[in-house]
Amino acid sequence: MGDCGSPRHRGRSRLARLARRPRCAACPFAIREASVVTSAANEGRGYPLRLVVLFALALALAVIWLVLPLERSTVWMLTTVGTLAALAIVAWRTRRLAIARAQNAQVLAALGTATSTIPGGMHTSMPLVLLTGDGLAALFDRDDTTRLAWVGDGAIWLRVDDPNALPRLAVAVRQWRDGRAPDGVVLSVAPALHTNADALVQRLRLARQAMADASRMLGTRLPGYVAIYQRLAGRGPNALPTGNIATDNPQWFGVASITPLASTSAFETAIRGAEDAVQETSRVQDAATRTTRAAGIASLVDWTQRVVMGALTDRRQPAALWPLHGAVWIDCGPASGPDSPWERDVELRTKVAPASVAASPSPWPLPQPLIEAMPVHRRAAPRLSALGHALALLACAAAVAFWGAARNNEALLKKIGADLEHFRSIPATHDAARRDALVALVADRDRLERYARTGVPLRLSFGMYHGAQLLAPLNDAIASYVPPPPPPAVVTLDSMSLFDSGKAQLKVGSTRAMVGALELIKAHPGKRILVAGHTDNVGDPASNLKLSVGRASAVRDWLVDASGIPTTQFAIQGYGDTRPIADNETQDGRARNRRVEITLVPDAAQQAPSAQ
Known part of the structure; x- marks a missing residue:
């Protein structure tokens, strides 16, 4: 429908099989004389692709550096690749906008004017x-x-x-x-x-x-x-x-x-x-x-x-x-x-x-x-679309961050659990290995206590942190460690300087050789003293055993008198020729085997671990 003879009235109708009776609509208008309107404002309201790309890059770098469980080399590689890709997109978009402005300047200006x-x-x-x-x-x-x-x-x-x-x-x-x-x-x-x-x-x-x-x-x-x-x-x-x-x-x-x-x-x-x-x-x-x-x-x-x-x-x-x-x-x-x-x-x-x-x-x-x-x-308007895309990117980054935090917490719990299991599996007799395992447990406990004091790091956050529940098992394992008793202090006395051959009575002037043993005993008043006698293999073994016991008793009696320590703190033992420390086939070896050993042994009550 329309009036071909009217230059300013054009009809309109609902398009169906045919247009119905003509009706005149409001006069359309055209701008003949108008101030030139630049298109920069309209261009500025377009979709901010560069801002969205930079926002996505910032989110990606934050998640990569702060959350994801990646090796440092992988982090640097992803950072380099992502940054170069984002800069390439920004440069490409900037160039395209510049070319579009140059090519379409006349068209955009005419559209703005009209x-x-x-x-x-x-x-x-x-x-x-x-x-x-x-x-x-x-x-x-x-x-x-x-x-x-x-x-x-x-x-x-x-x-x-x-x-x-x-x-x-x-x-x-x-x-x-x-x-x-x-x-x-x-x-x-x-x-x-x-x-x-x-x-x-x-x-x-x-x-x-x-x-x-x-x-x-x-x-x-x-x-x-x-x-x-x-x-x-x-x-x-x-x-x-x-x-x-x-x-x-x-x-x-x-x-x-x-x-x-x-x-x-x-x-x-x-x-x-x-x-x-x-x-x-x-x-x-x-x-x-x-x-x-x-x-x-x-x-x-x-x-x-x-x-x-x-x-x-x-x-x-x-x-x-x-x-x-x-x-x-x-x-x-x-x-x-x-x-x-x-x-x-x-x-x-x-x-x-x-x-x-x-x-x-x-x-x-x-x-x-x-x-x-x-x-x-x-x-939707470009700005609203960009906002929606930014929210979608934020949601994706949050999902990846949740996943990364879950993986980090899983690795933390797995490591601490493995350290606990390793410590408990080491026998008490292997003290060196237990000490190494104890160092790892102490480091784990200090780390969890630091998180409790200063806050959980971002890579373990997002509601995924469950390390606090491992503090009690760690403390119990650390407190259960009991160091082994120190090795006994031993003073070895030459029997020939104390006794005549085949005798168990101290020689005159032999006490000077036992002054060092007496000072050691007085320095450790809480220790039990074991006096053990040893002989070479010359002669009858039974006689040698009896001789070793007699010599140990003689030394014990002198130490009791000299130190004033009760006899109950002493113990004697004769080994005869059963524990040689040198070869009995040589004269020098037999001389070394004829000896009296004074050993300081911790009291049984002192060896028990304390509650602390």
């Missing part, structure tokens, strides 16, 4: 349509061929004169709209502007390739629409209004869907809708006129399906298929004569040449009904 009066944020919420194809000068404004954009009724229409510029312009629009791609691409087709069908098909293939390139560069499929501008009824430019709605106010009719159309059924629906529309809106005309008009509309729809959509959806072409979501037709457009592609097709099929008609007054109506059928994309 939409300077739109309230903030509306440039991302209003539908934005790229319009390319035929008759763009008449669609936008014939007296201003440089106009880039038109802010119409509920949409921003962006003019693309050269289809080859469509991909770059689509990328610029996404940059200008803070990351939101255009909502659709409308291809306007005016058959009367082409000399033959082959030239039209070549232009359609060019638009198809541009659409495929734009979708590839944006990473998304843009909805495609086709608007056919073709005069069906004659009306001279100076003729007075006839009062005929079908002639004075040609209406839009067509089909559209939020999903790609099935070409056959969709176009059959459009033909039936067009025929019904002619019957409803042409009651003032005679039956012949209505029939002729309905046949022309049906022929135009059929021609569009075969020629236009055939070129856009031909699978033999290398470019991707045109994603058709809607097609509309209007009895409006340039002057039509017998040489235009559609008229030739009609004449070829019906043997009747359509009458020539004059051009519609400009500007032509924009295919506004397509706006209401475009898919609605609910998209």
Whole structure:
């Protein structure tokens, strides 16, 4: 629906089988004289990829260095790789933004100028349509061929004169709209502007390739629409209004869907809708006129399906298929004569040449009904998206940190448990090994006590720390260690210096040899004293045993008298020749074997461990 004769009022309707009665909407506006608005502000509101990458790097480094159970070499390797990757992404993004600003500066400035009066944020919420194809000068404004954009009724229409510029312009629009791609691409087709069908098909293939390139560069499929501008009824430019709605106010009719159309059924629906529309809106005309008009509309729809959509959806072409979501037709457009592609097709099929008609007054109506059928994309603002991504990264970092803390605590408990088990498995007789194991237990206990005083480190935190429960077993194990008694102090006396051969009575003056033993006994009053006698193997063993006992008794008696220590602190033992310390085959060896040993032994009560 629209008024081809009104330069400033364009109708709109709900797109169904046919447009209903015309109704005038609010006047759209275009900015002719406006202050130049730079695009830097809009660019600044885009997705902050560099900040997100740096935030992700900071989280990764924090988790790697503070939480994860990794070797130091692995930590440094991951830090180097992650930092270089993040810096590469930041540099790549910075370079791309600089190139995009340089390439799209003119487009962004024109968009900012054309939409300077739109309230903030509306440039991302209003539908934005790229319009390319035929008759763009008449669609936008014939007296201003440089106009880039038109802010119409509920949409921003962006003019693309050269289809080859469509991909770059689509990328610029996404940059200008803070990351939101255009909502659709409308291809306007005016058959009367082409000399033959082959030239039209070549232009359609060019638009198809541009659409495929734009979708590839944006990473998304843009909805495609086709608007056919073709005069069906004659009306001279100076003729007075006839009062005929079908002639004075040609209406839009067509089909559209939020999903790609099935070409056959969709176009059959459009033909039936067009025929019904002619019957409803042409009651003032005679039956012949209505029939002729309905046949022309049906022929135009059929021609569009075969020629236009055939070129856009031909699978033999290398470019991707045109994603058709809607097609509309209007009895409006340039002057039509017998040489235009559609008229030739009609004449070829019906043997009747359509009458020539004059051009519609400009500007032509924009295919506004397509706006209401475009898919609605609910998209969060780039800053909100970045915030959501930051929260997602934070959640991932937290999950990895929880995992790392769990692994660290598991390793801590396993090590302390292994140290405890190792200490308990060592026999008491292996004191050196027990002492080494005790050192490890003391280090474990000191570490857990330090955590209790100063706080648990981050790598063991996040609610995973259970080291406090091991303090009691560690203290019990450490307290259970009892050092072995010290080796006894032994004083060896030469029997020949104390006794005559074969005698057990001390010689006169022999006491001087026992002064050292007496001083040792007095220095350790709490010790028990064992006096043991030994002989060589000369003579009868029984006699030697008796002699060793007698000599030990003699030494004991003298020490009791000299020290004043009770006799109960002493013990005597005779070994005879059973414990030699040298070879009895030599004279020197036998001399060494004839001896009396005085040994200090700790009292049994003193050897018991204390409670402490």
